[in-house]
Amino acid sequence: MNQVVWTIAGSDSGGGAGIQADIKAMQSFNVHGCTVITALTAQNSLGVEALNPISTEVIESQLLALASDMPASVIKIGMLANVQQIQLISEHLKHYKATWAEPPLVVYDPVAIASSGDLLTEEDTVSAIKECLLPLVDVVTPNTHETQLLTGVYLIGPSAVKEAAKKLTGYGAKAVIIKGGHWDYPSGYCIDYCVQGEQEYWLGNEKIQTPHSHGTGCSMASVIAACLTKQYPLKDAFILAKTYINQGLKAAIRYGEGIGPVAHTCFPTNLADYPQVIEAGSWLGDELDFDCPVDFTMAAGFAECDSKQLGLYAVVDTVDWLEKCLAEGVKTVQLRMKNADDAALEESIASAVLLGQKYDAQVYINDYWQLAIKHGAYGVHLGQEDLQTANLIAIKEAGLRLGVSTHGFYEMLRAHNYRPSYMAFGAIYPTTTKDMTGQIQGLEKLEKFVPLMADYPTVAIGGIDLSRAEQVASTGVGSVAVVRAITEAENYQAAIAKLKQLVEGQS
Numbered sequence: 001m002n003q004v005v006w007t008i009a010g011s012d013s014g015g016g017a018g019i020q021a022d023i024k025a026m027q028s029f030n031v032h033g034c035t036v037i038t039a040l041t042a043q044n045s046l047g048v049e050a051l052n053p054i055s056t057e058v059i060e061s062q063l064l065a066l067a068s069d070m071p072a073s074v075i076k077i078g079m080l081a082n083v084q085q086i087q088l089i090s091e092h093l094k095h096y097k098a099t100w101a102e103p104p105l106v107v108y109d110p111v112a113i114a115s116s117g118d119l120l121t122e123e124d125t126v127s128a129i130k131e132c133l134l135p136l137v138d139v140v141t142p143n144t145h146e147t148q149l150l151t152g153v154y155l156i157g158p159s160a161v162k163e164a165a166k167k168l169t170g171y172g173a174k175a176v177i178i179k180g181g182h183w184d185y186p187s188g189y190c191i192d193y194c195v196q197g198e199q200e201y202w203l204g205n206e207k208i209q210t211p212h213s214h215g216t217g218c219s220m221a222s223v224i225a226a227c228l229t230k231q232y233p234l235k236d237a238f239i240l241a242k243t244y245i246n247q248g249l250k251a252a253i254r255y256g257e258g259i260g261p262v263a264h265t266c267f268p269t270n271l272a273d274y275p276q277v278i279e280a281g282s283w284l285g286d287e288l289d290f291d292c293p294v295d296f297t298m299a300a301g302f303a304e305c306d307s308k309q310l311g312l313y314a315v316v317d318t319v320d321w322l323e324k325c326l327a328e329g330v331k332t333v334q335l336r337m338k339n340a341d342d343a344a345l346e347e348s349i350a351s352a353v354l355l356g357q358k359y360d361a362q363v364y365i366n367d368y369w370q371l372a373i374k375h376g377a378y379g380v381h382l383g384q385e386d387l388q389t390a391n392l393i394a395i396k397e398a399g400l401r402l403g404v405s406t407h408g409f410y411e412m413l414r415a416h417n418y419r420p421s422y423m424a425f426g427a428i429y430p431t432t433t434k435d436m437t438g439q440i441q442g443l444e445k446l447e448k449f450v451p452l453m454a455d456y457p458t459v460a461i462g463g464i465d466l467s468r469a470e471q472v473a474s475t476g477v478g479s480v481a482v483v484r485a486i487t488e489a490e491n492y493q494a495a496i497a498k499l500k501q502l503v504e505g506q507s
Ligand SMILES: Cc1ncc(COP(=O)(O)OP(=O)(O)O)c(N)n1
Pocket: 313, 315, 334, 336, 366, 367, 381, 382, 383, 384, 403, 404, 405, 406, 424, 425, 426, 434, 459, 461, 481
C-alpha cells in the first residue's frame, strides 16, 4: 500500500486544528499528507471569527490534481462547510472506491463547530451526511457532541454509546469510534469506544488535566488514517491514536491568550501514555457495567520466570521432539499438541514435565492449563481467546508461569492487564505452521513492542528461521520461539546449535 494520505478539511489560521493539525499528525507517523481545503477559517486560540467555504469548483480542482498523480490509500475528511461540498466529495469518493485499483479507506471526523454556531445543526447538512457520505465511510470518529447531533442519542451511559454507534453503522459507516473526551464517566476518566462489525473495544485512562486541547479530534482521526495506511488493524490504530493524543495533551502549551493546541510529538514510546484496554472483570469494566462471562476469574501478577532472557524457545508437538531439543541444551520448551486424544495428552504432559526436571529446563504446556497444574509444569502458554475462559486464579495460585500470545498493540495492552510471566509477540513473519493471516507484524513493529514491554521477558514467534534469527534478536527481544526451524531442519542438532548462537550469543 502506498503511504499517501489525503486530508479534505478546513484550514485553521491558528495552526491548531484542521488541515494544519492533520499534516503534523500524519508527519509524526511518517506518512505523506496531501490536502484538499474546504474552508478558510479565521480563528485563533480564542475562537472562530469567520468561516469562508471554498467553492465546489476549487475543491474539485484539488481533488482532480491529486487523483491524477497521487492517489491515497486513506482519505481523511474533516470540516465540510455545506451540502454542496458533502455531495461533491461523496460523488468523488464513490468514484474512487469503484474505479481505483486499490480503493481508498475513508476516515470521517465530523466537525460541528463554526463561527455562526453549529455546522451539524442544520437539517439538510445532517441529512446529506447520513444519505451521501456515511455509506462511503470506513471509520467515523465523532465526539460525544457530534454523536448526539448525528444520531439524536443523548450519551448518558455506555449502553447509550453503543446505541448511538449502532445508529451510525445503520447509516452505513463500517466502523465507529466515539471519543469520550467531553464525557466524564466514570468521573475523572476519558473513555473511548470502537465498534467494527462484531468486535467492540473500550479504552480508558485518567483525564489529562490541561485546557490546551484544541485540535485533538482532527489529530486523532489523522493518526488513525496514518496507521491504517501503514496496515495497522483498526484496533491498533485506535490505541495509537489515543496514546498520541494523551502524549500531546501532556506536552501541550499555550500560544495565544486562549486554548492552546494539542502538541504534535512522535510515535508513542512511553507506556505511561498508553490507555488501558477495558475488560469485563476490571474496575473500569465494572464501572461501565460490562457483562462478565460465567466462570470468568480475573487474576493478575503471575510467578516470575527464572530469567528475563528465555533464549531459544522450541515449540514442538511431541514428547519425542521435546526430549531431542532438551538433549541439545534448549532450556525453554513448549509442548503444543493439537487434536491429541485425552489419554495420550495427559501421558505426554506428564512425561514432558518429568523431562523438564531431568534436563533442568523450563517446560510450558500450551492450552491445557488444568493438566499443566495437575502435573506441576513450569508454566502454561495461553492465547488471547483463553484469557476469558481459563481459571487464571488457579494457575496463579498453583505458582505456574503464564505466557500470553499477542498480535499487535491492542492485544499487547490487553495481556498487560494480567501481568503475565512473559509476553509473546507474533507472528513476526508469515508462517505455514498456523494460519496467521492479517496478523503478521514484521520487524518494525517488533522494535516498538519490545521496549514498551521491557519489564517482561519477551518472546518473538512466527516464521523465524536461521536466516532471520539474528535480526529478530537484534531488536532486543529476550527469546526467539520456533517450530519449523527445528522440526523441519535437515540437521536439527546443527540448527539448534546455530539458533542458540544467534539468539543467546553462544559459540
Ligand atoms: C511462545 C508462543 N507464542 C505464541 C504461541 C501461540 O499460542 P496461541 O495463541 O495459544 O495459539 P496456539 O499455539 O494454541 O495455536 C505459542 N504457542 N507460543
